[in-house]
Amino acid sequence: MVNSVMNKQDNLLPATLFDLVQAPLRWQVVKIAFSQGIFDHLVTPLTAQDLATKLGFDAVRCELYLNALCAMGLIEKQQGLFANRAEYGDFLRSDGKKSIGELFLQLSQTRHDDLELLLRGAEKTVPLDMNSEEHWDGAAKSLLAFHRAVAGKQMFACLSELPEWENARHVLDIGAGSSILAQGIVTSHPARQVTIIDLPPLARRMKQEQLVDFPARERVNVIEGDFNLVDLPEKQDVIWASMTLYYARDLEALLRRCHKALAPGGVFVSFHEELCQERTAPESHIVGRLVPAMKGNATSFDKDQIAQAVRAAGFASVSVRTVQTVVGPMAVTVGR
Numbered sequence: 001m002v003n004s005v006m007n008k009q010d011n012l013l014p015a016t017l018f019d020l021v022q023a024p025l026r027w028q029v030v031k032i033a034f035s036q037g038i039f040d041h042l043v044t045p046l047t048a049q050d051l052a053t054k055l056g057f058d059a060v061r062c063e064l065y066l067n068a069l070c071a072m073g074l075i076e077k078q079q080g081l082f083a084n085r086a087e088y089g090d091f092l093r094s095d096g097k098k099s100i101g102e103l104f105l106q107l108s109q110t111r112h113d114d115l116e117l118l119l120r121g122a123e124k125t126v127p128l129d130m131n132s133e134e135h136w137d138g139a140a141k142s143l144l145a146f147h148r149a150v151a152g153k154q155m156f157a158c159l160s161e162l163p164e165w166e167n168a169r170h171v172l173d174i175g176a177g178s179s180i181l182a183q184g185i186v187t188s189h190p191a192r193q194v195t196i197i198d199l200p201p202l203a204r205r206m207k208q209e210q211l212v213d214f215p216a217r218e219r220v221n222v223i224e225g226d227f228n229l230v231d232l233p234e235k236q237d238v239i240w241a242s243m244t245l246y247y248a249r250d251l252e253a254l255l256r257r258c259h260k261a262l263a264p265g266g267v268f269v270s271f272h273e274e275l276c277q278e279r280t281a282p283e284s285h286i287v288g289r290l291v292p293a294m295k296g297n298a299t300s301f302d303k304d305q306i307a308q309a310v311r312a313a314g315f316a317s318v319s320v321r322t323v324q325t326v327v328g329p330m331a332v333t334v335g336r
């Protein structure tokens, strides 16, 4: 009965709008759960009263709030006791192996703002300069969380599908963000070595925080610097550039240097979102990056822009395919 009503074309727009009016509220519910450590408390089942006492919340409203977290499928309630769902614990607890709270709290700061004020040209909203070291230093923890939770595996899968991968020994990751992918690469083969180039604050975090306890750390070389300026290591079998080419001062020149840094038979792989239909699609990237774009960071590439630059940089052949990821479709551009 419900389905037959929902299927009517006439109901689609109102249903979408009803859903949208709830979206900001859903985010607030989740944001509070991360910022107040609610998933850490709910490792052991608690009543709303117990949690309210621990966090200084109103007990009646706390029950309503926890019911909403349940309704959204993030926790469970049984006989008045609230607890994490076993399958999400690793993602939602702050000490979980795939903890993502930090990522989403940081992402919301970058992606949300007062759109109307921005549209009116306001200067007063929170500024955002994605070309600055400070911005990336501030994003370091959330990049690490993103890579640990989902992206590291997906990026590794992309590399391991290359026909050249089996024999690849030297890999260069420019603008890596964290050492998670590098760790996965060197773990996958005892003779693989990875060089990372990233801005000094991030590179230092990788060396001093992420790699100290990593057993194969001698096979991960981290270079602190701007990839526009530092010498690229030579004879690389694979050069990987993911969501970082926006910061190339001269894209073609950087790609030419990458081409030169490859060993014979080596490949360059780019992993970036690309916009199409006059920069109105895909929705995930257009809406997701709207606020940064309004603040002067409209950096996404147009469809095939990277492929054209790769060709112009001297690569003999270029292929592009699209992969679906948790942040939306990404173009994988391979230059040989």
Ligand SMILES: C[S@@+](CC[C@H](N)C(=O)[O-])C[C@H]1O[C@@H](n2cnc3c(N)ncnc32)[C@H](O)[C@@H]1O
Residues within 6 Å of the ligand: 136, 143, 151, 174, 175, 176, 177, 178, 197, 198, 199, 202, 225, 226, 227, 228, 241, 242, 243, 244, 247
């Ligand atoms: C959006 S993050 C991408 C991180 C990772 N590659 C990924 O796909 O998730 C951009 C990365 O590029 C780095 N970056 C930005 N400008 C850079 C530059 N000029 N030289 C080296 N790294 C840079 C940032 O520090 C950050 O780690």
